[in-house]
Amino acid sequence: MNVSHDDHHAPTVAPDRKAVLADALRRRILSMELAPGAGVDELALCEEFGLSRPPVRELLRQIAAEGYIELEANRAPRVAAMNHDSLHSFFLAAPLIYIATTQLAATHARAEEIDELKGIQALFRAAIEQQDVENRVLYNDAFHLQIGKMAHNDYLMPSLRRLLIDHTRLGKIFYRHPTTDDMQRDLELACVQHDQMIEAIEGRDPQTAGELVREHFELSRRRMAEYAAPQGMEVALAL
Template identity: 85%
Template structure:
């Protein structure tokens, strides 16, 4: 399954539909790193590609800037949200707090229908892992945690969760884009099993277990990313 299946192709939509398709496509391109952090977002190119005039495109750019996908500054072209040391430091501090809070609330307030939607996303995530499909893996992981955020039914937490997921998804694309090793595959299978444990905890209304599992899930991700950033040195013999 290709990641582009998440975004439907444009046909004969009315302008509002084309704007929605552009929003979906632009978010996906940023999350998948097709548009790199700091890259210029070409307004005119988007107008041509999606058949829209500049006002609705500019309105959309303001909307996704508010969500954290891009940065807007006066007298400067729009740019994809940057990733730097300061933002990553803040990410690692905030992510466990937000994930635990939203997951525990989901275990208290999720409806049966919402849990079924989450199970469907998890099935797609598992398939991506089994097929060693990096792009769909990171996108469905994003969708999984975003859906849990929706299930928490807390408007105050959602903006923070959305912003964290942007960088979490981009980090996942960076750190897992290389050929998957057996060790990495085992970690991914563990992450998949943790997703299912989270679903089970939410389904039985168990916030304590849900929070504990998602904290361990975040630690697995943090450890893998730290290993990538600071790999073990080469074993080079020293001749005396």
């Protein structure tokens, strides 16, 4: 890998400033503030967060490895795309990854990790009750990411992170107006399923945990499918 001249003389940067930038970029991508395929302005980030180019480039490489952005030679960084092929792969792979990580979490989770999961669930429930779309999808992402961490499997985590990026962005699109009664019922059911997953993980029951997360994903998959292909309006056939 070629290293530019300024990389050799990069100033020491307080880690909290880079962490703030990392959190901001991830949140902007997940919330669709930065749309799929949109360019990421490196210089603008330097100015906004008071960082020089080397640490910003390092951070972009880091979140590219996580799946948030795409880096190509001689092109500006771009937010990870969502297209037909990627979504097809998402719906095929998501149940496999979610079930595997949740079952492993039920086997390997530590008590303090389960307590953290319960805290995230409390925030998720509050977002549902307040009809807060953005925080609801972000805390759902945090919930399943925490389960992935509790699985303690370095091979599954990269796949889970990539799945959650698109799941969260899809949720932001499809659940933009969660005001209908049937949608609210689905959201409340999703919240109950989260509670049940926590109970299964805490009870060291991987079989039940896997079944619950399969049902949980099917709930969101069905809702997304209904949004993408809504039932047609009824039209009288008689003239």
